[in-house]
Amino acid sequence: MTQEHYPFEPYLISVTRPIAITSREEREQTIKECHYNLFKIPSQKVMIDLLTDSGTGAISNKQLAGIILGDESYAGSRSFEKMLAAIEDITGFKYVIPTHQGRGAENVLHSTLIKEGNLIPGNTHFDTTKAHIEFRKGVAVDVTIDEAKDPSLYHPFKGNLDLEKLEKVLKETPKENIPFVLITVTCNSGGGQPVSLDNIKGVKSLCKAYGVKLFFDMARYAENAYYIKTREEKYRNLSIREIIQEMFKDSDGATMSAKKDAIVAMGGFLALRHEELYQRCAVYSILFEGYLTYGGMTGGTMETIAQGLYEGIDYHYLEARIGQVARFSELLKAVGIPIIEPVGGHAVYVNAGKMLPQIPPDQYPAQALGVAAYIEGGIRGVEIGTVLADRDPITRQERHPNLELLRLAIPRRTFTDNHMSYIAQSFKKIHATKEELKGLRITWEAPILRHFTCEFAIVK
Numbered sequence: 363m364t365q366e367h368y369p370f371e372p373y374l375i376s377v378t379r380p381i382a383i384t385s386r387e388e389r390e391q392t393i394k395e396c397h398y399n400l401f402k403i404p405s406q407k408v409m410i411d412l413l414t415d416s417g418t419g420a421i422s423n424k425q426l427a428g429i430i431l432g433d434e435s436y437a438g439s440r441s442f443e444k445m446l447a448a449i450e451d452i453t454g455f456k457y458v459i460p461t462h463q464g465r466g467a468e469n470v471l472h473s474t475l476i477k478e479g480n481l482i483p484g485n486t487h488f489d490t491t492k493a494h495i496e497f498r499k500g501v502a503v504d505v506t507i508d509e510a511k512d513p514s515l516y517h518p519f520k521g522n523l524d525l526e527k528l529e530k531v532l533k534e535t536p537k538e539n540i541p542f543v544l545i546t547v548t549c550n551s552g553g554g555q556p557v558s559l560d561n562i563k564g565v566k567s568l569c570k571a572y573g574v575k576l577f578f579d580m581a582r583y584a585e586n587a588y589y590i591k592t593r594e595e596k597y598r599n600l601s602i603r604e605i606i607q608e609m610f611k612d613s614d615g616a617t618m619s620a621k622k623d624a625i626v627a628m629g630g631f632l633a634l635r636h637e638e639l640y641q642r643c644a645v646y647s648i649l650f651e652g653y654l655t656y657g658g659m660t661g662g663t664m665e666t667i668a669q670g671l672y673e674g675i676d677y678h679y680l681e682a683r684i685g686q687v688a689r690f691s692e693l694l695k696a697v698g699i700p701i702i703e704p705v706g707g708h709a710v711y712v713n714a715g716k717m718l719p720q721i722p723p724d725q726y727p728a729q730a731l732g733v734a735a736y737i738e739g740g741i742r743g744v745e746i747g748t749v750l751a752d753r754d755p756i757t758r759q760e761r762h763p764n765l766e767l768l769r770l771a772i773p774r775r776t777f778t779d780n781h782m783s784y785i786a787q788s789f790k791k792i793h794a795t796k797e798e799l800k801g802l803r804i805t806w807e808a809p810i811l812r813h814f815t816c817e818f819a820i821v822k
């Protein structure tokens with residue numbers, strides 16, 4: 363027997379944090395007091411928190427040491443130098459603007475490049491990215507392949523861009539109206555679906571042919587590289603690092619939320635190929651984020667990013683991480699829970715609309731399932747359905763997306779497979795009495811981004 367035959371986590375757990383154990387009665391009381399909004403539950407009342415995989419992973423002993431080693435100098439911090447060296451070594455980008463998190467990098471880049479009326483084609487832009495584009499009166503043009511829309515269809519790279527759709531946009535739009543094309547790896551809004559290396563190469567040649575810049579949103583670039591290695595036959599013999607080099611080669615730069623694949627609690631950066639663009643971005647960096655060698659981060663945080671970037675691209679780590687999410691999805695399927703397939707790298711999406719057909723979309727089936735998961739197991743997921751889709755800004759009518767989903771995001775290096783079994787068992791119990799579950803109605807909501815704060819009551 364070797365690790366190769368039975369891949370296990372390539373680390374030991376040396377520091378733990380207790381879970382406060384709650385009873386079902388306590389949870390019924392808590393969720394009622396929180397008006398059935400999962401965002402309002404205090405973390406101490408949640409046993410298994412699957413709200414997000416962002417900034418919730420466990421840091422390593424070397425990262426912890428980095429917090430102490432941090433050089434907290436305002437200017438010229440050695441910790442920045444260390445982070446810069448790691449980024450250049452892994453991605454090939456020479457110029458780096460540190461930012462407080464991913465959206466900070468988006469703010470700096472978009473302030474520099476996006477003008478009113480510009481088009482930014484890409485594979486389903488992440489919501490903060492889209493918001494930053496629309497805030498500048500630009501348009502995020504979604505050119506993802508059509509296969510991505512079918513939840514029952516298997517495709518190994520559902521994050522791929524449709525090269526014909528992309529070329530059409532590039533052909534029909536004057537070059538100066540397309541500041542850049544954006545590839546998000548993996549495609550978060552599409553369910554953590556990867557983009558193939560051949561597809562990335564195809565996008566690169568189109569960008570070159572039409573003289574348009576290419577950027578990446580690299581939040582989960584390492585998970586994407588793992589999928590390329592394991593699903594794209596011709597690149598099987600390349601190492602994760604070689605695949606990453608290939609992905610970023612000949613592109614102009616990337617925004618990074620370090621809270622994802624750099625496995626830190628907070629931080630991000632904008633990595634750039636060319637000095638000229640770096641100089642232009644630097645102006646906004648100082649304005650919004652901080653001086654060029656800290657950008658809203660402590661020296662300790664930059665040390666943990668430098669270290670976390672290397673840990674996040676380790677093949678055995680990625681195999682354990684993506685393997686855990688995949689095994690968890692199998693456990694859910696085994697107890698009859700309908701999920702979206704293929705499962706993505708960082709989360710499992712439960713098809714609540716399909717599981718609870720008695721609850722119509724305007725009674726928020728995915729929210730109802732989220733409430734049931736909390737009451738049953740102290741598990742917190744997040745609704746990706748009608749509540750999140752919010753109202754049309756003009757008609758004020760509710761928007762109903764194609765699918766009503768409950769997302770269960772898996773933090774990195776945080777839970778054991780035993781926790782995953784517990785979650786599956788909780789869902790099995792919910793499944794057994796699912797006909798009894800009732801829908802919800804909203805009793806109060808904010809004018810925008812209602813999902814964070816709205817209040818619900820159970821439909822009698």
Ligand SMILES: *Cc1c(COP(=O)(O)O)cnc(C)c1O
Nearest residue numbers: 463464465488490550579581619
């Ligand atoms: C999380 C995320 C962001 C935004 O990063 P923050 O660190 O949350 O600001 C941008 N793009 C993708 C794909 C993400 O997953």
